[in-house]
Amino acid sequence: MLGNEAIARGAYEAGVKVSSAYPGTPSTEVSENIVKYDGIYAEWAPNEKVATEVAIGASMAGVRSMTMMKMVGLNVAADPLFTAGYIGVNGGMVLVVADDPGIYSSQNEQDTRMIGRAAMVPVIEPADSEEARVFTKYAYEVSEKYDTPVILRTTTRLAHSQGVVNLEDRVEVDDKIYERNIAKNVMMPGNAIKRHIDVEKRLNDLTEDACTMPINKVEYNDTKIGFITSGIPYQYVKEVLPNASVLKLGMVHPLPKKLIKEFASKVDRLIIFEELEPVIEEQVRAMGIECDGKNIFTIQGEYSANMLREKILGEKIEVKAAADAPARPPILCPGCPHRATYSVLKKLRIHAAGDIGCYTLGAVNPLGVVDTTVCMGSSISTLHGMEKAKGKDYIKNWVAVIGDSTFLHTGVNSLMNMVYNKATGTVIILDNSTTGMTGHQDNPATGKTLSGEEANVILLDELCKAMGVKNVVVADPFDLKNFEEVVKAEVAKDEVSVIIAKSPCALLKSYVPKGKCIAIPEKCKKCGMCLASGCPAITKNEDGTISIDQTLCNGCGLCMSNCKFDAIELKKKGE
Amino acid sequence: MAETKNIMIVGVGGQGTLLTSRILGGITVLAGYDVKLSEVHGMAQRGGSVVTYVRYGENVAEPIVEEGQADVLIAFERLEALRYSHFLKKDGVIIVNDQRIDPMPVVTGVAQYPDNIIENLSKEHNVLALDAMDEAIKMGNSRVFNVIILGAAAKRMDFPKEQWIEVIKNTVPPKTVDINVAAFEKGYELFA
Numbered sequence: 001m002l003g004n005e006a007i008a009r010g011a012y013e014a015g016v017k018v019s020s021a022y023p024g025t026p027s028t029e030v031s032e033n034i035v036k037y038d039g040i041y042a043e044w045a046p047n048e049k050v051a052t053e054v055a056i057g058a059s060m061a062g063v064r065s066m067t068m069m070k071m072v073g074l075n076v077a078a079d080p081l082f083t084a085g086y087i088g089v090n091g092g093m094v095l096v097v098a099d100d101p102g103i104y105s106s107q108n109e110q111d112t113r114m115i116g117r118a119a120m121v122p123v124i125e126p127a128d129s130e131e132a133r134v135f136t137k138y139a140y141e142v143s144e145k146y147d148t149p150v151i152l153r154t155t156t157r158l159a160h161s162q163g164v165v166n167l168e169d170r171v172e173v174d175d176k177i178y179e180r181n182i183a184k185n186v187m188m189p190g191n192a193i194k195r196h197i198d199v200e201k202r203l204n205d206l207t208e209d210a211c212t213m214p215i216n217k218v219e220y221n222d223t224k225i226g227f228i229t230s231g232i233p234y235q236y237v238k239e240v241l242p243n244a245s246v247l248k249l250g251m252v253h254p255l256p257k258k259l260i261k262e263f264a265s266k267v268d269r270l271i272i273f274e275e276l277e278p279v280i281e282e283q284v285r286a287m288g289i290e291c292d293g294k295n296i297f298t299i300q301g302e303y304s305a306n307m308l309r310e311k312i313l314g315e316k317i318e319v320k321a322a323a324d325a326p327a328r329p330p331i332l333c334p335g336c337p338h339r340a341t342y343s344v345l346k347k348l349r350i351h352a353a354g355d356i357g358c359y360t361l362g363a364v365n366p367l368g369v370v371d372t373t374v375c376m377g378s379s380i381s382t383l384h385g386m387e388k389a390k391g392k393d394y395i396k397n398w399v400a401v402i403g404d405s406t407f408l409h410t411g412v413n414s415l416m417n418m419v420y421n422k423a424t425g426t427v428i429i430l431d432n433s434t435t436g437m438t439g440h441q442d443n444p445a446t447g448k449t450l451s452g453e454e455a456n457v458i459l460l461d462e463l464c465k466a467m468g469v470k471n472v473v474v475a476d477p478f479d480l481k482n483f484e485e486v487v488k489a490e491v492a493k494d495e496v497s498v499i500i501a502k503s504p505c506a507l508l509k510s511y512v513p514k515g516k517c518i519a520i521p522e523k524c525k526k527c528g529m530c531l532a533s534g535c536p537a538i539t540k541n542e543d544g545t546i547s548i549d550q551t552l553c554n555g556c557g558l559c560m561s562n563c564k565f566d567a568i569e570l571k572k573k574g575e
Numbered sequence: 576m577a578e579t580k581n582i583m584i585v586g587v588g589g590q591g592t593l594l595t596s597r598i599l600g601g602i603t604v605l606a607g608y609d610v611k612l613s614e615v616h617g618m619a620q621r622g623g624s625v626v627t628y629v630r631y632g633e634n635v636a637e638p639i640v641e642e643g644q645a646d647v648l649i650a651f652e653r654l655e656a657l658r659y660s661h662f663l664k665k666d667g668v669i670i671v672n673d674q675r676i677d678p679m680p681v682v683t684g685v686a687q688y689p690d691n692i693i694e695n696l697s698k699e700h701n702v703l704a705l706d707a708m709d710e711a712i713k714m715g716n717s718r719v720f721n722v723i724i725l726g727a728a729a730k731r732m733d734f735p736k737e738q739w740i741e742v743i744k745n746t747v748p749p750k751t752v753d754i755n756v757a758a759f760e761k762g763y764e765l766f767a
Contacts, residue, residue, distance in 0.1 A: 162611065164609060327680055332621065333589065333622060366682075536679070
């Protein structure tokens with residue numbers, strides 16, 4: 001099982017009844033697997049804040065609940081989390097938060113353990129798929145025993161690695177009785193002051209009890225070197241130094257201080273081996289214990305076994321230098337509707353304030369349209385900030401681009417701000433009818449729920465109109481001529497405009513290609529216009545003409561529309 | 576088997592490296608090994624260079640394969656074979672689909688697609704190059720080229736053919752079982 005599948009299994013076995021999440025690599029598969037189990041209600045929420053609040057509500061009502069997100073999603077959910085830490089739980093509550101060391105699919109490399117510390121909630125970290133299952137169950141025990149939400153922290157390498165997992169039966173946990181308790185559940189100042197005392201006491205109790213928790217494990221072997229480690233880095237230690245002594249932490253916040261002191265006293269050299277920030281190391285040093293850590297190992301990226309071989313064993317790793325191969329960065333797929341939108345923006349020399357999704361890839365050449373990307377929903381508000389800084393004429397060659405799912409996540413309130421504060425900018429909602437980058441999850445605009453049932457549909461155009469946007473245009477970006485006219489007209493207006501660029505993702509199962517594009521070399525003038533939109537199905541031949549890979553082409557016809565010499569034709573399906 | 580076996584599957588996002596690695600993982604579990612698989616999801620999948628690792632043996636800790644450690648490199652595209660060739664052990668084997676997909680820097684003209692990749696790799700490694708895409712198109716479904724390559728790789732591994740087919744049946748989408756099994760047989764027989 002993938003680490004993420006194992007977490008879903010653990011949640012099932014723990015008797016979880018409610019799960020709510022927003023997709024985010026590398027956490028998405030937890031939801032996609034949890035929904036397969038009977039006895040669990042699982043949903044996609046529009047964003048992580050909403051999902052966390054749903055989990056809080058379910059916990060208050062007395063059942064075990066779960067929410068899952070990537071680490072930047074926890075920033076969105078930070079508001080409910082910090083206060084849920086004060087309130088505690090009724091039914092157990094776990095937040096699965098996936099970090100991304102090495103930044104495979106994220107906009108930064110933040111360390112969730114630091115947020116766990118700031119929020120004063122315990123953080124539990126498994127090291128393989130089987131532990132992911134077992135620790136998930138244990139997290140609910142901790143949650144209910146200590147009256148606290150618990151963060152189960154994973155990383156990309158754990159979430160997306162498969163390992164052998166044992167299965168146990170589901171434990172049907174009786175619902176806790178709901179009792180009105182405003183001192184605990186209503187966080188106004190007078191109550192919060194008292195709860196803060198409870199939170200501190202809880203952390204002290206956990207610090208003490210963590211010394212005997214089964215998830216914190218001491219392996220005494222050769223005591224010349226002792227490692228304190230957790231999660232995937234533990235596997236590298238076992239791979240390279242199977243005979244070293246190890247204190248493997250399953251709970252990475254709060255730390256079992258007595259246990260650490262005892263372990264440190266028994267080994268000659270103490271090494272803290274942790275990916276990302278020196279969270280454990282700084283606390284160990286603050287206890288007055290000498291250790292090695294970030295003085296040897298990097299803060300950036302993923303760790304490896306070779307790192308230990310080199311830095312600890314002093315081995316010289318003789319590896320051949322990597323071959324000189326041109327990079328292959330990710331790109332928009334053949335048939336992607338974003339490519340059509342961007343080819344129009346490029347032609348009109350319009351800059352785009354970008355957002356989080358596949359369409360961020362519009363930043364790179366040959367499209368080179370997207371200028372900025374910060375976080376979910378930020379495209380609309382950053383465009384607004386530019387206008388307020390420099391005036392409405394300054395943004396006449398700018399638009400904001402945002403996907404349908406991202407717009408519903410946190411773009412809506414940014415648009416509300418534009419309308420309210422009399423902005424004049426143009427927002428293009430790239431509506432491809434799915435949450436594309438994370439692998440095609442449904443959202444409130446797609447008409448389907450996580451479990452595949454028919455859902456109420458949020459109509460993007462009606463929503464924008466209801467917020468007071470007077471200019472709302474729905475247009476197909478592949479109708480290049482019309483789309484160009486629409487963009488020109490809306491950008492020129494001194495009012496907020498929303499253009500909904502509507503065309504489905506070419507990877508959707510429901511997408512049926514019209515056919516395949518084929519090049520006609522005799523007509524080709526070698527101008528390169530078809531190459532300008534960066535479709536990976538098109539390659540330039542040595543003589544300057546082009547070939548279109550028939551296995552890659554999705555028949556969107558963008559290259560054909562951009563060719564002035566009719567040197568590309570669409571071979572319709574069945575012809 | 577005392578030593579852990581390290582296999583890498585590399586290709587271009589969308590070529591089906593995940594499915595292939597899951598079949599490989601399935602067969603090692605069936606044979607009673609401890610196994611770890613590591614995959615890449617998310618943005619990197621969008622036409623980028625992708626790599627998955629399969630490690631199996633008696634007791635596997637680390638989920639990834641590092642430079643100089645791979646026993647087998649299965650590459651779905653020539654340039655990707657070149658890119659990851661330094662992960663191979665000295666006597667490691669490359670099984671490469673003889674196909675060229677230009678990365679964007681080549682399309683835009685800022686980089687050149689290297690010439691003679693297979694010839695150059697063959698100087699230092701044991702290379703099996705095959706045009707699986709051509710075979711897949713002949714079979715009527717270009718997408719199963721990955722399972723053809725897997726068939727060729729399977730011929731060089733120690734698991735019985737019937738077990739492979741059992742795992743394929745359990746791993747691929749139900750509607751595609753027949754074509755995938757046929758593709759596997761094709762690779763197994765054709766590139767012996």
